[in-house]
Amino acid sequence: MTSIFPRCSWSVRRQTEGEIIHCLKSHFGGSLLYQLSVRIVACLTMLCLAVVRILAQDPRFPPGHNFDLRHWYLTVPDANASSISPAQLTAGFTNAHFETGADGAMMFLCPVTGGTTIGSDFPRCELRELLDPSDNGVNWSGYGRHVLTAQCKVMQLPSSRRVVIGQIHSFLGDAPPLIKLSYNNGSVEALVRLEADATSDMRIPLANVALSNAINYQITLRDGLLSIAVNGVSRSTNVFLTDPAWKQQTFYFKAGNYCQDNSGPTNELAIVAFYQLNVQHSPPSVITNVTGNTNSFCLAWNSLPGSWYYVQGVTNLGSTNWLRMSPNVEATTNAASYCIPLPTPYQFFRVAVTTP
Numbered sequence: 001m002t003s004i005f006p007r008c009s010w011s012v013r014r015q016t017e018g019e020i021i022h023c024l025k026s027h028f029g030g031s032l033l034y035q036l037s038v039r040i041v042a043c044l045t046m047l048c049l050a051v052v053r054i055l056a057q058d059p060r061f062p063p064g065h066n067f068d069l070r071h072w073y074l075t076v077p078d079a080n081a082s083s084i085s086p087a088q089l090t091a092g093f094t095n096a097h098f099e100t101g102a103d104g105a106m107m108f109l110c111p112v113t114g115g116t117t118i119g120s121d122f123p124r125c126e127l128r129e130l131l132d133p134s135d136n137g138v139n140w141s142g143y144g145r146h147v148l149t150a151q152c153k154v155m156q157l158p159s160s161r162r163v164v165i166g167q168i169h170s171f172l173g174d175a176p177p178l179i180k181l182s183y184n185n186g187s188v189e190a191l192v193r194l195e196a197d198a199t200s201d202m203r204i205p206l207a208n209v210a211l212s213n214a215i216n217y218q219i220t221l222r223d224g225l226l227s228i229a230v231n232g233v234s235r236s237t238n239v240f241l242t243d244p245a246w247k248q249q250t251f252y253f254k255a256g257n258y259c260q261d262n263s264g265p266t267n268e269l270a271i272v273a274f275y276q277l278n279v280q281h282s283p284p285s286v287i288t289n290v291t292g293n294t295n296s297f298c299l300a301w302n303s304l305p306g307s308w309y310y311v312q313g314v315t316n317l318g319s320t321n322w323l324r325m326s327p328n329v330e331a332t333t334n335a336a337s338y339c340i341p342l343p344t345p346y347q348f349f350r351v352a353v354t355t356p
Contacts, residue, residue, distance in 0.1 A: 057104025057275065064089040067106055067277060071130050074098060077114025077123035077259070086133040097125045105153075105273035108257035112158050112264040126256035128169075129279060139171045139250035142240065143284040145222040145307070145353045148253045151276035152215050154183045156269055158261035161185035163270040166219055167254040168226075170196070170246075178239065178251065179226060181217060182260070188215060190228045190235065194242040196249065202237075206230040214275075221251065222353050223284070253279055282307055285351040288335070298339040301351045303331035308354045311338050313346030328354055 057066050069089040076082050076097045084093050094100070097114075101107045114123030132138040140146055152165055166181040173196075180191040180201070187208055191201035207230045209215050220227040224240025224247065239246045255277055259270040282304045289300040299311060309329045312322040325346065326338045340349075 059100055059102055059104045061100060062092040062094045063098065063100055063106040064092055066100065066104060067274075069127070071133060071279075072127040073130055073133075073136075074256075075117060075124050075126050075128065077110045077125050079115045081115040081117045081123070086130060101273055103273075105275050106277070108272045108274070110163075110257045110259040110270045111266060112259060112261040112268045112270075113266050114259070116262070122258065122260055122262050124256070124258040126254055126258050127277075129253040131252075131281075136252075137171070139252045140281055141250055142221055142224050142246055145280075145282040146220065146251070146253075147278075147280045148219045148255065149276065149278040149280075150215075150217055150255055150274060152217075152272055152274045153212055154209075154215070154270075154272055155212055156271040157183075157185070157211070158259055158268050158270050159264055160261035162260035163272060164258035164260060165215065165255065165272055166217060167258070168219060168221060168251050169254055170249040170251055172249055178221070178246070178249075179219060179228065180258075181219065181228065181230075183209070183215070186210060188217070188230045192226065192237065192239075194237070194239065196243050196245040204228065204235050206233050206235065219253070282353060285309060285353065287349070287351060292339075292342070294342070296339040296341050298337055299349060299351070300335055300337040303334060303336040305331055305333055307331050308356050309336055309351050310354055311340070311349055311351055313340075313344070313349045315345055315347060317348050322350065325349065328356065330356070 063069065070086050072089065073086055074084040074089060074093075076084060076095065078097070084098075097109045099107050099109075108125040110123050110125040112123065116123050128136070130136055131140065148166060150166060154163060154165065157163060162182060162184045164180045164182050168178040170176055170178055176193050176196060178193055182189050182191055188206045190204040190206060192204060194202050206228065209231065216231055218229045225236055225238050227234060227236040255274070257270055257272040261268070261270070285301045285303060287299050287301045291298050301309070303309060309331065310324055311326040313325045314322050323346075325340055329336055329338055
């Protein structure tokens with residue numbers, strides 16, 4: 001394709017929320033000054049691919065041999081709420097609170113009298129995601145696509161009848177949880193913090209599941225769009241719109257048994273069994289090239305094979321009304337592209353991740 005930009009210069013400036021604006025100025029047709037600006041959402045923190053894949057579940061082996069736990073640490077509900085490192089987990093750590101079940105499941109057992117972490121009233125036997133196993137300060141931003149997929153069964157409840165089985169938790173400042181997936185006396189519900197400084201959550205009912213029955217859940221944060229699916233029922237809300245402060249946060253996943261009870265005899269337990277745990281991170285797409293001819297110009301960006309994208313545009317950078325400029329584009333390689341017909345009133349463009 002022949003470029004319509006024979007003489008051009010790039011200028012770059014950084015926005016407060018970690019965005020990068022690329023502006024391309026060029027003479028079009030020899031006399032018309034044509035300005036195209038590409039808005040690229042950039043990673044706010046170092047982002048790596050963290051995957052916990054399900055292996056052959058063998059009841060003879062500890063959880064760290066059946067599951068890849070290299071990017072998680074475990075909090076156990078002993079008197080000190082001790083942390084178990086990824087190295088200890090992969091080496092085969094087990095104790096009375098964390099073990100392999102008779103069917104090979106990863107078992108989380110939490111007594112209501114267990115020790116609690118700082119800032120929490122309740123005990124937990126729970127995994128916490130670590131992008132960098134040596135530094136819990138390395139987390140991911142709400143840009144890009146981040147997915148926690150799990151299958152579990154709640155086997156036993158404390159007298160409060162509540163336990164949290166999955167979370168997206170924030171890291172900076174007061175570090176509130178963005179979403180807690182709660183099992184409440186047979187009802188699976190999402191507790192979503194719409195505003196970062198709120199003191200209460202929005203409750204979203206999702207599914208009714210009896211004790212010892214399978215809960216298949218997926219929690220996704222994609223460019224601010226929070227989606228929760230449980231046993232085929234899905235709900236979503238854009239938390240970047242409910243509170244732009246979430247754009248400044250970094251996050252991590254949690255999964256396991258966060259017992260929502262702290263009173264009772266020592267043998268009162270919450271028990272949760274996990275059969276699948278998978279985490280995927282797709283970084284924000286970066287537009288890498290702009291080319292064109294007299295009829296169209298084309299944007300190319302880095303992509304993840306199998307992921308879907310679309311292009312949005314606005315007429316001025318101060319607008320928040322980004323309009324869709326393309327159909328869904330499936331990436332088959334590490335690069336994807338889309339051509340926008342000319343002329344167009346739009347001057348600023350970005351690429352977003354979507355689902356088919």
